[in-house]
Amino acid sequence: MTKTTTVKPIQCENGGTPQPDNKACLCPKGFTGRQCSTVVTEIVPDVLERTVNITMEINETFTDDHKNTSSDAYQFFFKRFNGTVVNSYKKEIPNFLRVENIILSAGEPLPGSQRRKRSLPLKETKSDMASLKVEHDILLNIENVKDPTYTYEDIVEKVKGVLDDIKNNSASELVLNKATASKTDLNVKEVCIKALEGIHEDYQKYYEPINLDGKVECVTPCNGFHSNATICENLGTCEISSQGPTCYCRYNDDFWYLGVDCSLQVHKIGFYAGLGSVAAIAVLTVAFLTAYLIINKRTVKRNKDIKQELVKEWLEDDFEWPPQKKTSYTADRYDNPVYSPGGRHTQDSFGNYKPYFSANQSYTQNFSPEPSIDLRYLQRDQFMKMDRPHIRSSFET
Structure with a gap:
């Protein structure tokens, strides 16, 4: 059983008809190209x-x-x-x-x-x-x-x-x-209007009549004699489409030609060499930055681990307060020399002292009573409670 395939007919434009081999179109007067999509550069009436x-x-x-x-x-x-x-x-x-x-x-x-x-x-x-x-x-x-x-x-x-x-x-x-x-007089404009009959108005506007030594031609900007000619350099070809004149640039084994008028010349070997250099520099830069980030991350992690280890060791050690000397609850427990034995004041002397206040006499004497707090109820060796600091792990940060 043989399988038959249907070849899609070529799409011809501007009134063109497909050729028998379906590879190109038969174009009417004034049009050219494989699909009759472009107009000829000049039309010369017979x-x-x-x-x-x-x-x-x-x-x-x-x-x-x-x-x-x-x-x-x-x-x-x-x-x-x-x-x-x-x-x-x-x-x-x-x-x-x-x-x-x-x-x-x-x-x-x-x-x-x-x-x-x-x-x-x-x-x-x-x-x-x-x-x-x-x-x-x-x-x-x-x-x-x-x-x-x-x-x-x-x-x-x-x-x-x-x-x-x-x-x-x-x-x-x-x-x-x-x-x-x-x-x-010869009206070259009317000559071109008649010569362009059958061509769509979208293309007629690009034509201009010229008189070359008695020969009348209707030319587009792709012709050098046009008043606003489009010049394609480096052997580029100019074609007229419904959007206007366009330069199609050629290329060979050594050069590319770019730009609106094909004036930009690019050497293939130099382009590939430059592209390779840029790629190599980019790879080296990425590798350097990756290595730097990895080393920096390891350094930060190591320093953090060292600090956590030090804190852990400090917390695990037993902490003891230094011992203090016990003293008797006598009068010599006061550090103030005034109340020490042999001082000017004693506890009994303040007991007999009563200050006298009078309206006619201002009170100018210094009054420094002994504190009434009984120090017997204060203990020197009190237990101290200290909470351990909470250390956050690297996952919590």
Whole structure:
């Protein structure tokens, strides 16, 4: 039993279609890339539509019916105009495309009508005395190359010659009193607008028309002739996406190129050497700090253990108060020499002494009675109780 796998079709953008091998897309005009996601750097139209303005006056009387395209007068004139003028253009003018913008109006007075002008009423002279003025444009397809086979200037001169031939042809159905041909300037902006038809507006805004020695091109910032060109250095490639121009930098076995314009050059060997040095320094630093922390922790713990051991040994030792000499409860137990034998005062002398207080006589004598506390009830050898200090272990701290 064989297992079949379905290959997911490639996703094409901007109207592209997948190729038969499903590896790339067939892109429409103006787009490129594997998925047609980018536009081409420049679009060059094959031909340029140039215009020649023609003004001729025909030896016929202009009437108001010539303004109405559905009138018999207009239809009769238009038939003769196509048979005489337009056919001459097609035969004699190279790269002729078509005739547009035909306008009929009143021209200059007809030749020989000055004498009749005085005898006719004023309202009749305007139409009866004016010739038929015909204005129209000739559209030409000029090759969009630097050196075309027929230049625009050469074709304009050719048009003037055709007009002269029609004017001098006595057998022509239309008799020309006067005919002129004038050149028009090339509007490169309109050329690019027409060339970019079919491309999304998100991409059209990046194009700019330029004229290079008569050749018109519509270029993006990826083209060096653009007014705001994006220059990618070190052989980087510029592409236009919906976000704008972007430089794609190349790389080889020795260098990487980075930056917006690929101007930053990075040597691979130097990069790896620097990265290795930084990694080595980082490893050594971590190792040093780890060793320092371990040694410092051991030192602190050792000092703490030593202190705890000293405290423990001190607490385990028996503590005894030094012995004191016992004395009798006699009068010589007082340290004060006043009450010692042979002193000035005795206990009996204070018993007979009674101070006299009088309102008229201030008491100025010093009174120092013997303390009435009986020292027989005080014991010298009292037991002292001392609580051992509570030592916290390292786990409690």
